[in-house]
Amino acid sequence: MEILIIKTSPLGIMKKYLEDRKKDKIDILLYYEDKNIKLPNSIHNTIIVPKYSGFLKKVKKLFFIRNLKYDEIVLPMRSNKMPFIYGLSLLFNGSKKKFVFTSEGSLKEVSFFSISTQLFRSIPKGFFNYLLSSLSLKMRSTYVLGKPINLTIEPTNFCNLRCPICETGLDILNRPKGRMTLDSFKKIIDNVGGQVNSIMFYFMGETFLNKESYDIIKYAKSKGIFIETCTNGDIIDPMKLVESRIDKVEFQLGGLTQETHQKYRVNGDLEKTIENARISIKERNKKGLLSPEIHVNLILMKHNEHEIQDFFRLVEEIGADEGHIINPCVRTIEQANEMLPSDEKYIIYNTSELKKGKVVPNIVPNNRCDMLYYSTVIMWDGSVVPCCRDPTGKYIMGNAIEEDFKRIWNNRKYRTFRKNVFENQKDVDLCKLCSSYGKPDIWH
Secondary structure (H helix, E strand, O other), X not given: OEEEEEOXXXXXXXXXXXXXXXXXXXXXXXXXXXXXXXXXXXXXXXXXXXXXXXXXHHHHHHXXXXXXXXXXXXXXXXXXXXXXXHHHHHHHOOOOEEEEEOOOOOEEEOOHHHHHHHXXXXXXXXXXXXXXXXXXXXXXOOOOOOOOOEEEEOOEOOOOOOOOOOOOOOOOOOOOOOEOOHHHHHXXXXXHOOOOOEEEOOOOOOHHHOXXXXXXXXXXXXXXXXXXXXXXXXXXXXXXXXXXXXXXEEEEEOOOOHHHHHHHOOOOOHHHHXXXXXXXXXXXXXXXXXXXXEEEEEEOOOOOHHHHHHXXXXXXXXXXXXXXXXXXXXXXXXXXXXXXXXXXXXXXXXXXXXXOOOOOEOOOOOOXXXXXXXXXXXOOOOEEEOOOOOOOOOOOOEEOOOXXXXXXXXXXXXXXXXXXXXXXXXXXXXXXXXXXXXXXXXXX
16 A cells, blocks of 8 residues: 655654554655654655745645645644645645544544635634735835734743853853743733744743743643744753643754763753653653654754764654754854864855855845744843844844833834845844744644
């Protein structure tokens, strides 16, 4: 039997399904290529949807998927809502039988009518504001009609580690330190609006040094918001993490031995991080849950690039949903010379410029930044900055705890910043090391 799986979420949730079908030919469909991820050995072939250009590129993708014909096509679902774009792929595909792999871990055959009904019910939170922001971006207007659908929120700017590239680790943030309270978080969510679709609950500190983080996550989930975080994993409480029902958490390693790990993760405890990830996975599986989605990642640098194969073996051994190689970021040429790996495929900077002593991204944005239309960053004290490239709070647009966010979003400071990016981005200091970010994903 030939089976096609549309990858919408980690294949770890389908472990038993894959084991039961070892004798079948299983292909996986990816919407984008990720060279830094290892797929299960049971996957026979990987099919990547082509990158079409032009206004009708999404329609072209659907026609490509329509022509992929198998005995069965399977769409994994991490919740009761069907991912919209992937659901359309399932709807139009020409395979003999169509299934969804449900959040309860069972396989359910679906018809054209049932898929259509679920798609109608699965229009994502904030979709109308997404369309309005897209219109403003298309018009290159500094006034954004839609409100932000994606937030980066800083739980705290304290950290237990001293990573030598991070502004927190180097103690050069030059702003007050503190922790966001649950009460402040509620005020922010109510202020920004009900259109918020997703939150990256992490910025310049270790998320779980804030004791209220678990309750904050629960509150976000009660509002129907997709929420994820990154952690060094040293001080996490696996039981509370799983109980919070956070959607995704990424454990970031600095190496596969204590020596290589602490070269970058200064003061970090590798054994404790791995054990906390292991327990989190075990606890989630014991409860029969599909969330949190748990990734274990390796920040690849010169001192640990020989450990890539050991890293992927670790990911498989502890049962993480995915393991990614993280291409490292640097701020200075000195950091680049010390930290960047020798293999150029893991370097996001122009290697010719590095040889000249300059740090320049491979992809240089050209008077455009989509994130300024869909997203914003809110620090622990409510201060609003335009993006994650402003860790020191140089461009504070207002305070989301103390001021009406509608006024902040389109005030003079914000509109001037957007104007500067559109007209002369190369001179905007926050953009100099940025490869630009696309539109946030609302199809969770």
